Amino acid sequence: MALNNIYNDILMEHNMHPDHKHKLLQASDHKTAINPKCEADEILVKKGLNPSCGDEIVLEINVVNDIIKDAAFNGQGCAISQASTDIMADLIIGKSIDEAIKLTDLFIDMIRGEETDPKKLEELDEAMALKDVSHMPARVKCAVLAWHTLNEMLKEKKQK
Amino acid sequence: MNRYKNYFPIMRRNSTLAYLDNAATTQKPDMVIDAVADYYRRENANPLRGLYELSQKATDAYENARKKIAEFIGAAKAQEIIYTRNASESLNLIAFSLSELLLQPDDEILISIMEHHSNMIPWQQAAKRHKAKLIYLYPNEDGIITTAELKNKISDKTKILSLTQISNVLGSEQNLKELIPIAHAHNIVVSIDGAQAIPHEKIDVSSLDCDFYSFSGHKMYAPMGIGILYGKEKYLEAMPPFLTGGEMIDYVDEQTATFAELPYKFEAGTQNVGGAVGLAAAIDFIESIGYNKIIERETELSHLAGEELSKLPYITIYGSNNFSAHHGVIAFNIENIHPHDVASLMDSGNVAIRGGHHCAQPLMRFLKCNFCCRASIAFYNDKADIKQLIEQVKYIRSYFHGVK
Numbered sequence: 112m113a114l115n116n117i118y119n120d121i122l123m124e125h126n127m128h129p130d131h132k133h134k135l136l137q138a139s140d141h142k143t144a145i146n147p148k149c150e151a152d153e154i155l156v157k158k159g160l161n162p163s164c165g166d167e168i169v170l171e172i173n174v175v176n177d178i179i180k181d182a183a184f185n186g187q188g189c190a191i192s193q194a195s196t197d198i199m200a201d202l203i204i205g206k207s208i209d210e211a212i213k214l215t216d217l218f219i220d221m222i223r224g225e226e227t228d229p230k231k232l233e234e235l236d237e238a239m240a241l242k243d244v245s246h247m248p249a250r251v252k253c254a255v256l257a258w259h260t261l262n263e264m265l266k267e268k269k270q271k
Numbered sequence: 272m273n274r275y276k277n278y279f280p281i282m283r284r285n286s287t288l289a290y291l292d293n294a295a296t297t298q299k300p301d302m303v304i305d306a307v308a309d310y311y312r313r314e315n316a317n318p319l320r321g322l323y324e325l326s327q328k329a330t331d332a333y334e335n336a337r338k339k340i341a342e343f344i345g346a347a348k349a350q351e352i353i354y355t356r357n358a359s360e361s362l363n364l365i366a367f368s369l370s371e372l373l374l375q376p377d378d379e380i381l382i383s384i385m386e387h388h389s390n391m392i393p394w395q396q397a398a399k400r401h402k403a404k405l406i407y408l409y410p411n412e413d414g415i416i417t418t419a420e421l422k423n424k425i426s427d428k429t430k431i432l433s434l435t436q437i438s439n440v441l442g443s444e445q446n447l448k449e450l451i452p453i454a455h456a457h458n459i460v461v462s463i464d465g466a467q468a469i470p471h472e473k474i475d476v477s478s479l480d481c482d483f484y485s486f487s488g489h490k491m492y493a494p495m496g497i498g499i500l501y502g503k504e505k506y507l508e509a510m511p512p513f514l515t516g517g518e519m520i521d522y523v524d525e526q527t528a529t530f531a532e533l534p535y536k537f538e539a540g541t542q543n544v545g546g547a548v549g550l551a552a553a554i555d556f557i558e559s560i561g562y563n564k565i566i567e568r569e570t571e572l573s574h575l576a577g578e579e580l581s582k583l584p585y586i587t588i589y590g591s592n593n594f595s596a597h598h599g600v601i602a603f604n605i606e607n608i609h610p611h612d613v614a615s616l617m618d619s620g621n622v623a624i625r626g627g628h629h630c631a632q633p634l635m636r637f638l639k640c641n642f643c644c645r646a647s648i649a650f651y652n653d654k655a656d657i658k659q660l661i662e663q664v665k666y667i668r669s670y671f672h673g674v675k
Contacts, residue, residue, distance in 0.1 A: 118616065118670065127671070164611055164627050165641050187641070189609035190671075253611060 117247065118190065121198070121240035126190040131200035135171040135183045155268060159186075159260030161252050166192050170260050172203075174268065179203050179211055189253050191244060196257035198238045208265050215262040221245065222254045275560070275568075275651040280304070282651070289622040289656035294439050294467060294600055294647030296489045299549075302559075303492055306552035307545045318544055319518060319535075333544045336551035337534070343554045344484065345475035346501050350533040353500040353507070354542055358466040359389035361485035361500035362433070364537060365462050366393030368510035369431065369483075373460065374401035379428040381459070383408040383416055383445075384637045385438040388630040390464040390485075394433060404428075409637070413591040414443025421450055425457050432461045436468035440629050440638075440645065441590035442573070442600030444468065447479050455480070460506065466490055470649065471569060471598045473562045476501050488546060493553035497546025500537070507533050514539040565650040572648045572657060573597045579661045585668055589638055599648035602629070605664060608671050610644045616670065620663040622656075 135154050153175075159168045168186035172179050182200040199218070203211045218238055220226035224245040232239050244254040276282035278300040282290070290298060316326040318333045334349070341349045355361045374380075380394050384407050398405045406424055408416045416434070432454045437444045447463065454461045462483035465474060470491040476484045483506070488497040502510075512519055512530055516539040521529040530536045557565070577594025580586045585606040590597060605613055610626030617624050625645045628635045635641050646660055 118612070123671070165632065165635070187609075189611040191612070247615065250611065250615060 116243040117241070117250075119240055121237055122190060122194040125194035125197040125237075129184075129193060129197040131183045131197050132185060132193075133183050134185060135173055135181060155264055157260050157264040157267075159256050161188070161192070161256050163252060164189070166253065166256060168192070168196055168257055168260065170196070170257060170264065172261070172264070174208065177208050179206055179208070184257065188256070189250075191241070191250055191253040192256050195238070195241055195254045198240070199257050199261065202236055202238055203261065208269060212262060212265050212269075215258045215265075218258045219255050219262070222251055273651070273653045276653075278302070278556075279651060285621070287621050287659075289652070289659040291646040291648060291652065291656060291660060292623045292625050293470070293649035293652075294490070294645065295625055296495065297470065297492050297649050298651070299494065300492055300553075300556050302556045303494065303549050303552045307494055307549040310545050310548040315544075317541055319542075329544055332548050333542065336547040339551045339554055340499060343558075344469075344499075344501060345477040347477060348504060351501055351504050351507065353502065353534045353537045354547060355485075355498040355500050356496055356543070357487040357489070357498035358464060358485045359487075359498075361483075361498050362390050362462070362464060363393045364500055364513040365433070365483050365485070365502070366397045368513050368537075369460065369462070369506065370397035370401055370403075372506075372510050373430045374403045376402035377428055378403045378430045379406050379426055380404070381406050381408060381421075381424055381429055381432045381434075381454075383410065383434055385410060385414065385441060385443075385631070385634050386433075386435055387439050387464065387466070388632070389466075390433055390435060391633070394431075403430075407633075408434075410441075410443065413593070413596075414438055414441035416445055416450065418446075418449050418453060421453055425454070425459065427457075429457060429459050432459050433464065434461070435464040435466075437465075437471070437598050437600075438590075438631075438634075439467045439600065440602045440631050440634055440643070442467075442597030442602075443590055444596070444598060447481065451480055467598065467600070470557075470565075472566060482506055488550040488553060491550075491553055492556055493550040494546050497543050497550050499550075504533065507537070512536050512539070516540050518542075560650065568650040568652075569599045569648055570595050572652055572654070573599050573601065575654060576601045576646060576648065576657045576660065579657060580664065583661075583664065583668075586664070587640075589640070589643060600645065601647070602643045602645045604640060604643050605668055608667060610642050612671075613644050613664075613667055616667045617660075617663050620659065620666065622660050622663045624660070 154173050156171050166188035168184050171183045173181040184196045222245050241254050244250050272286050279298045281298045314328040314332050316329040318329040337352050338349045341352045408420050410416055451461050460482045463481045465484050465486040469486045482503050484501040489495040519531050519539040521531050574595045587604045589602040614626035628642050
């Protein structure tokens, strides 16, 4: 398989220049904040770990009235995991919790090779660029790390 | 293709493959594959207990392999050779049974920070079971445990030293002839993890005078699933069994059992006779090449790979600057590119290397790198493989660097 299908422009761009790799400001910092999107509401934080390679991300989302107003991440990992996280943040900002859960499920199904219908996958927008990771079993965990973490985070939030 | 690669069917099928993951497992030569297939074609039966000719053949194949292995590593007696699945199982056996025999609360076990998880986790577990302490030896910048470091860490509570001979990340070899006598002078039992050493140099357990020596077949051209534990008879006799069940018993009552003699006491269940035959064939293979030739080629290629990689300013190499002392193992990082990306992109140029923590997470933290790439050389590799590796490193760097 040609690896430039995976290490394509979209992935390389998100890896080298992530838009969302920073810390979200806490509500208490808000008065002096320069980040106008971050409203004085709850910030959820969850750590995702990939024990097989030691990759670690910390995902933060700002939820206001069930809508994900902002998302950010920090941590270290390979190009696939870093780009995948940044692409995910782009995709879920502005979505409701239920929509975001649906999208993470869809992405994980795509990477596992369980969902291949291009029509359905269109919803994933740029995240479709990671589709070929489904042919690289050793890298599946890299691609889904952030999506799993978000999925768990949102399900925990709903249970509260 | 060089004449050594020609012994390996995988190399013949894929002549442009630069296989540089030999520290993970070596490829298998025809001689080994044929020996295993012949065993199953001609001699297969359950050994040790069948009262018929075929079972006797299987038993002979199994025991002749044991004798060959004993001779190969300089063991005094064949019953000091215990078959296991791999070095991990050998080390688990020692950590379980020797700890049962020796450890009291507050006793100390010495290992180094360079241990593969297989010579670390079994001792963590043993320490937990016996309320003992696990104490670490730290290497100098060349990856060497000095005699001063060892003396410094030995206390009157130290009972066991379990040490890797050659690090699977740094490629550094410990000076066992200096370290083992110091441990013995303090009545410390010494176990050596030789998984990364035996493919690269002649091992003589009698002259090393180690009490235990563990290795895997699959890293020395034999099939996967066969490993060896060498142990001095006096310890093996005294130690309780590890795995129990069929073949390892003498007399069994409803509530109690007595155990078989060595080596069978430690070989529960039907054994991997095909693997043992394959390991014996791998020994023949190594002897037909000769360790002198193996060392000559691997030293030259380690030196070349280290020198060429270190010319690139964006490369960090771990371990000694004397690349000839790396025993084929060159661990490195390309600045700002994750090893998993490097390994995946290497694959696109038909170069097989490993990327990750190499089952040595505490060592990675000690080296402050978390993960790295590892190219590991065997004698059948050649200069063209190293050239392919270097070209691929440059390509990957430009691929990432090209994104502004």
